[in-house]
Amino acid sequence: MRAFSAIAAAVLALALAAPLPSHAAPPGPKPGRCDGTRVETFGPASVTGAIVGAAVQDDHAYVVTRGQKPPVLAEINLSTRKVVRSVTLPDGPATGEPEGGWATAISGGKVYVGTYPVPDLYSFDLATGEVKHLHSFGRSGGFVWSLAAAPDGKLYAGTYPDGRVWEYDPATAGVRNFGVLAAGERYVRALAADATHVYAGLLDKGKLMAINRQDGTVRQLAQGTGGIGVVAEHGDRVLAVSGSTLIDVRKDGSDLRTAASAPLDALVSAPDGTVYGTSRPDGAVHRYRTGDAATTRVADPPSQEDETRRLVLTGAGTLTGFSGSGGMWWLDLRTxxxxxxxxxxxxxxxxxxxxxxxxLVPNRAVYIGGHFSMEVRDLRTGKQRRFRVPGEPKDLVRRGNKIYAAIYPSGQILEIDIRTDKLRSLGYLGHDQARPWDIEYDPVRDKLLVASAPLGARLNGALSIVDPDTGAKDVYVGVMPDQSLMSLSLDAVRGIVYLGGDVLGGGGTPPTRTAASIAAFDLKRRQILWQVEPVADFRTFQDIKVHRGLIYGVYKRNSGAWIALDLATRTVKHQGALSGYGELTVHRGRVFTSAFFGGGNAYLLDTEAKPVAAGLGDDWYTNPQLHFEPGSWKAWALVGRTLARLDLTPTCPPLTPPTP
Structure with a gap:
């Protein structure tokens, strides 16, 4: 079930009724121009086998996909390395649809899965193959990030955005939660459970907590230097990963030890007391024993620059891992x-x-960034190919025969040769800048410009200026104090890049400002020229675009508000409402935007917002985009999850794709 916003619907209805200002109208279309086929479709835009959750029992693995609707739970025979059974997780009663399950656990002959973006709990009976929806922990937009099964069969779920641990009893279907674990916490990112306690890792506050399963009392075992995303039992001790620190503490809170470590995303404890882990962003394998001052790298990445969802020991000296990109690997620890x-x-x-x-690379190909993959549709042959990339390409830009991708969650800038698909890394932004939201190419100075946000409880994002030949980077953290950057727009001739901010930063810490800023940054002097807050209490710009003395901006968290800021006076000249938020593009002297919500819509922006398309669907992961072919009004976009080419001639009636 898909949520529908009454407000967005009302806004869209008003917008559809609003006439295009006469001074904004381009020449009328040729006779019959609006009567032909205005929507061409080309099949799924991006196909995935990516996974989030994974669990192992008795030489069988169980993995849950991410991104597909409905999610797939697949059973893999580890001896044959083949999928032997798969089921889908049905839509539950809450508003919204599951798209994956980060959290998995096995207990009592069943696999349990906690889903997102509806925080629901499902079971899969290993004997009968039956799938059941068991419970909803909150409304759409929430996550079950973690699951742990206690020895007595009770399950414990860590959720977002309420930052709670929940108990679910399969015998009675009874549910309880343990209240606020830390003021302001949103993410219980990792859990482990034993006969008496649940051990919870908090991402925002960086705390390792122990919860008494009987009386519900909560105490802190350790304070990390950063968010805690991994927790594992280790005999009478608990291990947790906090940034570049491995926490090792007895379960009663005594004998707290720390070890220097690469950032680890998975841990497994061997019977001989050795702990193995995989690191981000490279995917290498590391070893640790209690008392070590640091972890030791023992093997190169089995899956380069990949996330590891689960680690298990599956035989003498064999480590098995499940990769987020949609793979599994086996490492011989001896060789x-x-x-x-x-x-x-x-x-x-x-x-x-x-x-x-x-x-869009005109007359050549359309490149589509997926989860750890790139799909390419060759416009000359109609063929489609797919290759792996190390992360999620949040934005793409072209420079000659090279494409540059801003990659999450590593903050890496990746070069892709459009002739060979060969990849080259330009390195990482660093400085906690793991969310690169926007990238543009400056042809005058031959530099890449990147707008980014931090992860976790930090406010300051950065503008990074990257040399595409050498990878050298100048990273200006806090260029707009106490704001991250969501967007940038370049005036290459004047040498000014305009920045769009977000006062929430990485989230998890209270903002110090109440309104998002637009700032002008001089690329020669490398300094801010001016900074303004166009609209009070509007906290996040999704995108900005400079055009003919105006900066157009779309806000993310304010019902699709848009503005046009006059650069001469730095005041708002035009403003209005859209069905939601998305990216702006300038084409043939006109400003367009595509937006989430209300069914998915596209608009032409002038003094007002004129709808040019409706019913495109709300299936982008990041921000809806339009990519126009030069010299025409045809734009590559999505209809649902299907790649499409749309005729968005401004003088034609709003386009509506046919119902599948």
Missing amino acids: GKSEFTDLIDAGLPAGAERVQSML
Whole structure:
């Protein structure tokens, strides 16, 4: 079920009724121009086998996909390395649809899955194959980030955005939660459970907490230096990963130890007391024993620059991992040699996913960023190909025969050769800048410009100026104090890049400002020229675009508000409402935007917002985009999760794709 905003619907209805100002109208279309086929479709834009949750029992693994609707739970025989059974998780009664399950646990002959973006709990009976919806922990927009099964069969779920731990009793279907674990916490990112306690890792506050399962009392075992995203039992001790620190503490809170570590995303404890972990962003394997001052790298990445969803020991000296990109690997700890299998090749049902980004190379190809993959549709042959990339390409830009991708969650800038698909890393932004939201190319200075936000409880984003040949970076953290950057727009001739801010930063810490800013940054002097807050209490710009003395801006958290800021006076000249938010594009002297919500709509912006398309769907992962072909009004976009080419001639009536 999909949520529908009454406010967005009302806004759209008013917008549809609003006439285009006469001074804004381009020449009328040729006779019959609006009567032909205005929507062409080309199949799924991006196909995925990516996973989030994984669990292992008795030589069988169980993985849950991300991005597909409905999510797929697949059973893999680890001996044959093939998928032997798969089921889908049905839509639950709450508003919204599950798209994946980060959290998995096995107990009492059943696999349990906690889903997002509806925080629901499902079970899969290993004997009968029956799938059941068990409970909803909140409304659409929430996550079950973590699940742990206690020895007595009770389940514990860590959720977002309420930052709570919940108990679910499969015997009675009874549910309880343990209240606020830390003021302001949103994410219980990791859990472990034993006979007496639940151990919870908090992402915002960086705390490791112990919860008494019987009386519900909560105490802090350790304070990390950053968010805690991994927790594991280790005999009578608990391990947790906090940034570049491994926390090792007895379960009663005594004998707290820390070890320097690469940022680890998965841990497994061996019977001999050795702990193995995989690191981000490289995916390498590390070793630790209690008392070590630091972890030790023992093997190269079995899946380069990939996330690890689960680590298990599956035989003498064999470490098995499940990769977020949609793969599984086996590492011989004695030799360091590894093998990798793509889960789609192993029989995992692939499906259409939400798209991260898109780029048109005119007369050559459309590039589509997915989860750890890039789909390319060759416009000359009509063929489609797919190759792996190390993360989610949040934005793409072209420079000659090279495309540059801003990658999450590593903050890496990746170069892709459009002739060979060869990848080259320009390195990482660093400085906690793991969310690169926008990238543009400055042809005058031959530099890449990147707008980014931090992860976790930090406010300051950065403007990064990157040399595309050498990878050298100048990273201006806090260029707009106490704001992250969501967007930038370049005036290459004047050498000014305009920045759009977000006062919430990485989230998890109270903002110090109440309104998002637009700032002008001089690329020669490398300094802010001016900064303004165009609209009071509007906290996040989704996108900005400079055009003919105006900066157009779309806000994210304010019912699709848009503005046009006069650069001469730095005051708002035009403003209005859209059905939601998305990216802006300038084409043939006109400003367009595509927006989420209200069914998915596109607009032409002038003194007012004129709808040019409706019913495109709300299936982008990041921000809806339009990519126009030069010299025409045809734009590459999505209809649902299908790649489409739309005729958005401004003088034609608003386009509505036919119902599938």
